[in-house]
Amino acid sequence: MQDLLQDMVKTYGDKIYRLALRYTGDRGQAEDLTQETFLRAYKNLNRFDQDKDAGPWLFKIATNLCRNWLRDNRETPVESLEGFSQMTASSPENIYFKKESEKELALALDSLPQKYREVILLKHVGEMSYEEICKTLDLQMSLVKNRLYRGRFLLRDLLEKGNV
Amino acid sequence: MIQCPDKLTIQAVIDGEETDIQIIDHLQSCPRCCQIHSEMKDAFTPADNLGSTVKLPAEFLGRLNEKLSPQPFPAAMAAAVIFTLAIFSAYLTNPGYLQWWLSVGITRQISYLIDAFIDLLYISHIVGPTGVIIGLAALVALEVLILNMLRNVEGQINV
Ligand SMILES: [Zn+2]
Numbered sequence: 001m002q003d004l005l006q007d008m009v010k011t012y013g014d015k016i017y018r019l020a021l022r023y024t025g026d027r028g029q030a031e032d033l034t035q036e037t038f039l040r041a042y043k044n045l046n047r048f049d050q051d052k053d054a055g056p057w058l059f060k061i062a063t064n065l066c067r068n069w070l071r072d073n074r075e076t077p078v079e080s081l082e083g084f085s086q087m088t089a090s091s092p093e094n095i096y097f098k099k100e101s102e103k104e105l106a107l108a109l110d111s112l113p114q115k116y117r118e119v120i121l122l123k124h125v126g127e128m129s130y131e132e133i134c135k136t137l138d139l140q141m142s143l144v145k146n147r148l149y150r151g152r153f154l155l156r157d158l159l160e161k162g163n164v
Numbered sequence: 165m166i167q168c169p170d171k172l173t174i175q176a177v178i179d180g181e182e183t184d185i186q187i188i189d190h191l192q193s194c195p196r197c198c199q200i201h202s203e204m205k206d207a208f209t210p211a212d213n214l215g216s217t218v219k220l221p222a223e224f225l226g227r228l229n230e231k232l233s234p235q236p237f238p239a240a241m242a243a244a245v246i247f248t249l250a251i252f253s254a255y256l257t258n259p260g261y262l263q264w265w266l267s268v269g270i271t272r273q274i275s276y277l278i279d280a281f282i283d284l285l286y287i288s289h290i291v292g293p294t295g296v297i298i299g300l301a302a303l304v305a306l307e308v309l310i311l312n313m314l315r316n317v318e319g320q321i322n323v
Contacts (some may be wrong), residue, residue, distance in 0.1 A: 002232060009225055017220045031221065038228055122181070130181050140178060145172045148179075152211045157208050161299040 005042050008054050013038075016062045019125045023066040025106060026075075033069060037062040054137035059126055063118060063136065070114075108158040116151030123148055166190050168197050171204070178205055 007062055016037055020030035043049070102144045109117060114149050122128045122136055166186050169177075176182035177191060178201070183320070191201045288296045 002229070005228075005232075006225065009220075009228065012225065013220045014218070017224075018218050020215055021218060022214065027221075030225065032181070034220065035228055035231065039231060042232060101213075101290070106211060109212070109214065122209050124211050127215070130176070130224070145175065149175050150170060152208045153224065155210050156207045157258075 002012065002042075004050070005038060006057060008041065010077075012055060012058050015126050016058060019059070019062055019121055020066060020069075022106075022121055022125050023069060028071070034066050035061065036065055051128065053130065053132070055126075056132050059122060059132075060137045063122070063154060067114075094159055104162075108155055111158050112124065112151060112155055116154060117146050119144055119147040120151045120155065165193070168194060171200065174201050174204055177201070178208065 007044070015035065015036045017030055020033040020037075023032050024033065037042065037058060041054075041058055048054065101128065109120075112120070118137060119133060119139075120135045121144075126132075129140060130144050130148075133148075134141055137144070139147075169187050169190065173182055173187060174191065174197065177188060179255065182188075191197050287299075
């Protein structure tokens with residue numbers, strides 16, 4: 001059982017961690033949520049069909065935990081955002097602009113209605129296919145495509161207008 | 165040339181979900197669709213920027229395994245439970261007694277035990293191995309006698 005879980009961590013651990021980091025903006029909290037995701041998965045491993053892909057199942061657990069986290073922590077800690085400021089640029093100006101744009105992006109994401117945010121994060125952070133997003137969120141394919149389309153434009157508009 | 169695809173199909177091409185070669189060719193040859201495709205790609209850039217290369221801390225798996233391994237009931241927790249029960253029982257016996265129990269009772273009871281143990285050691289050194297055996301035999305005999313008497317008394321009561 002534990003070997004199966006370890007394989008899941010190796011395959012999906014980083015992606016789930018990044019997803020949680022996008023929700024919380026804090027490495028410690030993100031790690032806690034990731035750990036809780038795998039602990040819950042382990043407890044319910046006997047209910048999981050091992051012939052199926054574990055991705056949607058794990059991301060469903062993770063998304064639910066992130067939703068609960070958001071419900072309990074309404075203030076989004078966009079100030080920290082430590083995980084996303086891994087700079088390739090060396091100059092202080094570049095680091096500053098990168099941090100600022102990252103902060104704006106996080107604020108825009110936070111302003112996005114939950115139904116769009118969830119789909120976008122699963123696509124761009126979880127690197128999931130449309131089919132996997134449908135399974136994760138129990139949504140119809142047409143709804144996933146629409147939410148992805150509208151959500152991406154909305155995110156762009158929020159950033160352009162600075163309406164965050 | 166095929167009909168112009170809808171926006172969701174163009175989105176699917178960008179996402180790599182639509183691989184129909186006719187649609188892809190159309191997007192490259194139709195000026196209108198080409199422009200929509202290009203605008204859409206630009207509009208999706210902020211969402212693309214949400215991705216990152218952050219990795220879980222190296223110790224994550226170790227910490228997870230630690231959580232998964234069965235934890236022995238902590239001895240400190242057991243001691244705390246026993247202590248709480250003892251205090252609670254002392255409190256129920258007599259509220260005024262609690263303070264005495266906390267300040268004197270614990271240390272006094274422990275010192276009684278230690279004293280008794282030291283006394284036994286001291287006596288066993290004086291009387292030697294033979295004396296200890298005789299003493300134990302006497303204790304056993306006394307116990308048997310008492311039990312016998314109790315049985316008799318019990319028997320008398322039951323009659
Ligand atoms: Zn066209």
